[in-house]
Amino acid sequence: MSTATSTAKPNTLNTVQAVNMALDEAMGLDPNVIVLGEDVADEQEGGIAGVTKGLSTKYGKSRVRSTPISEQAIIGAAIGAAIVGMRPVAEIMLMNFTTVCMDMIVNHAAKLRFMSGGQTHVPLTIRTMTGAGFGTGGQHSDYLEAWFAHTAGIKVVAPSCPADAYGLMLSCVFDDDPCLFIENMPAYWAPGAPPEKGVRIPLGKANIVRSGGDVTVIGYSRIVSDCIAVADKLAKEKIGVEVLDLRTVSPFDEEAILNSVGKTRRAVIVHEAVTPFGVGAEIATRINKALFGKLAAPVERVGASYCPVPFSKPLETAFVPSQAQIEAAVRTVLK
């Protein structure tokens, strides 16, 4: 078949490849970029999902280090290197494992700039994966972003697709503040459009992924794809759903949210974390404060069930917010 008439699928890549590409590019650009974490070197297969595959071979074992299973030591080493000018990318394999190094993340990485009066800062990126769907149960699947968003001094980034993962990762690595970068594990291998090479996506800026005039659905991370599916379905009923992908959970793009909801007068916030005290509560409050008299309906939140992530497949499926729940919330605010 000739090239001219090729029916080959357009070039796609997945999030594993996208993050790998961003790390490769960052390491090539700046010798201060180092990677450390459990199993990240090639001898250990470049991470359990292969996100760091090839980097130790290309940049050497000094800059790409497989570590002991010692999360405090991993983040501590990354912080120490960061305050003297390196740009470490430290992997805490699973988001639940941040619980064993919260002291390093919250008391140190997030606070050293402030406590030192700006004399030191921590240009550290912590990569971590999570998400229900693989039957990994109560200690391997949680979305804990609200804890970190509640801590002043650390940014929380949660890409929804491979191209965003690439552009946001590059921004995190070269940002002068600590960033927690959340990768959704079940969506790791979902193909997406390739990114534009070298283009960094700014932190703190949301992205309108579907335009619509009737209701704003705000989300981040994998679940944005469910929001898009709902928007596309409702478009057939001539319901205009605007989907706003936050990209950065903290600090979030309040201006973009208020612009969109100011227009649609209705908002639904969707996240895979449990609903109570979640990111949705903060966003809903900001919307209420700014647009109270203009809203056509109370803000709706869609989140996971308020329980630990269950193992059994039917329970796990019921735990994660579904497209049906998102759709129902949209219909509620349209009533």
Next chain:
Amino acid sequence: MKSVYVDIYRRMTLIKQNDERFRAVIKLGRIISPYYPVRGQEAIPAAVSANLTNDDYICTIYRGVHDMLAKGVPMRALWAEIAGKATGTCKGKGGPMHVTHPATGVMVTTGIVGSSMPIANGLALAAQIRGEKRVAVAYFGDGASNIGAFHESLNMASLWKLPVLFVCQNNGYGEHTRYELATSAAKISDRAAGYQMAGVTVDGNDPLAVYAAAKEAVERARSGGGPTLIEARTFRFFGHLLGDADNYMKKGEKEAAMANDPVPKFRAWLIANGHATEADLAAMEAGIEKEIDAAVEFALSSPNPDVAELRRDVFAHELSA
């Protein structure tokens, strides 16, 4: 007056006299601050620091003004920080538990037991990757050797041959609990063996012993030989936190330790061995006292930080009001 011994004594005197003044000024209410006294522990950072330069890093802890002063943090900025003033090392935003002064290598002061060690590893890692000859020192107390971060850090440092000194200032008490009631190891330095690391216990009140142990450890670190665990045994004269009634201590224990005060003991040794004269040392002590007068005055007369500082240094960009 050029000998290293006199230099160590100068650092010890700096610590002793500043500690005396901190306690006095805070007790008078002229400065409001929690304060963790360091009297009795002078010899350790004084003798360790005599082996270091400004290019070498330290991470210290809430009981850390001795480590800071020994490393060279200027007194005026230190006093102003403890007074919470805009002229302090950290603009008054850190306080005594978070003093930072990169120009003298004081990179982190932590209020969390055990957290100096993982970060010191990172400072050493940066030096190693960059091929620099710097070393990093993590100071911590005996209580910190029972927290997980100690074990994770020693293991990683040994595995990667990081240029670190883990300096445990074993003052016999973790907060109010006696060493024997909290620590299963007879000696903290015994724990080094489990990490294939050099470990040594020295008399922390003997500056010569600490100096020799630190010298060997610094040479090992600079030459790529990896980390060392130094346990320096000492005693804190004024309890955990200023105002501590010491009721948990054994009767007579503190008095015995104070009778063995390392500062006057070393002073007498210097004179007896011809390293300095009484007049030399008296002049040095008087000079330090004058500098402290000026530092206290500077701190008390300095302006408070602007409230706008609440929005600065949270992130690289200033937060909106």
